[in-house]
Amino acid sequence: xxxxxxxxIGLLGPGLDGWSASRDVLxxxxxxxxxxxxxxxxxxxxAAERRRAGVPIKLALAVGQEAFLxxxxxxxxxxxxxxxxxxxxxxxxxxxxxxxxxPREVSPTRFHxxxxxxxxxxxxxxxxxHEPSTSLCAYDASFAAGLLExxxxxxxxxxxxxxxxxxxPYPEPLNAVRPIAAAFGMALILTPRKxxxxxxxxxxxxxxxxxxETAMRDAGLEALRSGVPAxxxxxxLAALAxxxxxQLCIAYLDDNHLDIRIAPC
Amino acid sequence: MAASAQEKELAQLIVTSxxxxxxxDEIEPEAPLYGEGLGLDSIDILELSLAISKTYGVQLKSDDxxxxxxxxxxxxxxxxxxxxxxx
Numbered sequence: 001x002x003x004x005x006x007x008x009i010g011l012l013g014p015g016l017d018g019w020s021a022s023r024d025v026l027x028x029x030x031x032x033x034x035x036x037x038x039x040x041x042x043x044x045x046x047a048a049e050r051r052r053a054g055v056p057i058k059l060a061l062a063v064g065q066e067a068f069l070x071x072x073x074x075x076x077x078x079x080x081x082x083x084x085x086x087x088x089x090x091x092x093x094x095x096x097x098x099x100x101x102x103p104r105e106v107s108p109t110r111f112h113x114x115x116x117x118x119x120x121x122x123x124x125x126x127x128x129x130h131e132p133s134t135s136l137c138a139y140d141a142s143f144a145a146g147l148l149e150x151x152x153x154x155x156x157x158x159x160x161x162x163x164x165x166x167x168x169p170y171p172e173p174l175n176a177v178r179p180i181a182a183a184f185g186m187a188l189i190l191t192p193r194k195x196x197x198x199x200x201x202x203x204x205x206x207x208x209x210x211x212x213e214t215a216m217r218d219a220g221l222e223a224l225r226s227g228v229p230a231x232x233x234x235x236x237l238a239a240l241a242x243x244x245x246x247q248l249c250i251a252y253l254d255d256n257h258l259d260i261r262i263a264p265c
Numbered sequence: 266m267a268a269s270a271q272e273k274e275l276a277q278l279i280v281t282s283x284x285x286x287x288x289x290d291e292i293e294p295e296a297p298l299y300g301e302g303l304g305l306d307s308i309d310i311l312e313l314s315l316a317i318s319k320t321y322g323v324q325l326k327s328d329d330x331x332x333x334x335x336x337x338x339x340x341x342x343x344x345x346x347x348x349x350x351x352x
Contacts, residue, residue: 047286047304048304048306048308048309050286051283051284051286052308105315105318105319107312107315108308108311108312108315109308109312112308
């Protein structure tokens with residue numbers, strides 16, 4: 001079992017415009033109303049990077065920034081774990097289109113944004129950090145993989161880690177074969193020890209066998225959770241929003257799952 | 266001297282292809298494009314070269330000894346394009 005502490009939270013999704021603005025919705029005291037994800041380029045970025053930032057960069061930086069503001073922590077001294085099922089899916093679509101059409105000259109900006117750790121690169125520029133950074137993908141288990149990696153780093157390296165999960169839809173025709181319901185991102189700042197800013201304790205275990213995944217109580221939020229790999233972490237945010245102890249199951253790869261226990265500090 | 270119609274067209278291509286946070290009218294014809302001035306960097310110059318190749322049929326090579334002069338301003342870039350575009 002790995003035990004860590006949540007110190008900051010970031011959220012951006014359809015009808016979820018920030019953690020602070022969404023707490024009551026996630027706690028179930030205010031109805032969820034879906035609306036397009038409010039994407040904006042981060043003011044943390046220099047102008048040249050800001051104008052090259054695609055949807056995933058906007059998601060990742062928005063949720064990261066919100067989490068750090070809440071925690072009051074220095075971005076320069078915090079390790080990062082990024083996780084996303086697909087990375088920049090708009091960019092994949094655009095490059096495929098360019099490669100399918102003569103003279104197949106790929107835009108340097110699109111090439112620059114095509115690596116899976118592009119969000120990590122933009123974050124490191126924006127945050128001015130040289131701390132270790134990991135970028136993962138694990139299909140529908142991308143959030144679970146990111147949480148497992150973060151928990152491992154917090155435990156083994158005694159490090160404070162920000163976990164940033166994000167996903168957004170492919171344009172057609174890829175959307176038909178890999179539908180992702182919406183643009184969604186979430187961030188958690190995780191520490192090895194309790195601090196005066198700690199919001200909750202999280203205990204994480206990897207367990208073999210398929211568990212019964214924890215669903216969202218609201219049908220719209222459940223559609224988001226099941227429709228976006230990065231949003232598989234929504235039940236964790238809902239438990240944090242309710243401020244109650246909870247036990248959750250999030251599916252992991254190869255018929256394993258994460259058993260997660262949350263308790264407010 | 267104010268921007269010519271050709272320079273305005275090129276300025277619009279620069280703004281659109283680089284997603285600049287400014288309008289084409291705000292690009293001074295004689296102001297530096299690279300570094301100080303418009304603040305473009307090496308990725309921007311590559312991106313712009315691709316856009317110019319597609320729009321005007323003029324190939325700009327990364328090893329051209331005259332690149333500093335060609336990219337020194339909107340005016341010099343436009344002059345180069347007009348001299349080298351296919352008739």
